Amino acid sequence: MEDQDNGESDVPFANVPAISDSLATLEEELQGLKSASEHIDASQEAAQEAASAAEKVSSATDDLASSTEELIQRIEAIDFDGRFESIEDEISDVQKEVQTVEETVLQAKETIGERLDRLETLVTRAIMAVAVVGIVLALLVSLG
Secondary structure: OHHHHOOOOOOOOOOHHHHHHHHHHHHHHHHHHHHHHHHHHHHHHHHHHHHHHHHHHHHHHHHHHHHHHHHHHHHHHOOHHHHHHHHHHHHHHHHHHHHHHHHHHHHHHHHHHHHHHHHHHHHHHHHHHHHHHHHHHHHHHHHO
16 A cells, blocks of 8 residues: 555556656657767868868968068069169160251251252253253354
8 A cells, every 4th residue: 555655556567658758758869869969970070171171271371471472572672763763764865866866867858958959950050051052053053
């Protein structure tokens, strides 16, 4: 009777449904834990891949920063002012040479013009001389 006071029954295996329910609940919990464990494993793998990718990006960033720094140093080492002054001097020299050539061409044009004028005068005088000689000859022939 003491068993009845404790709420236990004298029937053997009376607790089997409760144990079965507890086992089912425990199995569900285990499945949940297994699923959570698999999810944690997948998350760890993804985190490791992300960390590896981050290391690669960090390395590439360091390489880019180093290359950029080297490029900046090279650019800063260039004497732009000196180069520009040199270019300006060369342009000035070329302008002077062009001006000299232009003056020479103008002087040559003037000289050629003067010589053409003299040549024209000489040709005109020669034609007139030939005409006079022709007239003189014609007169001589007619008188003669």
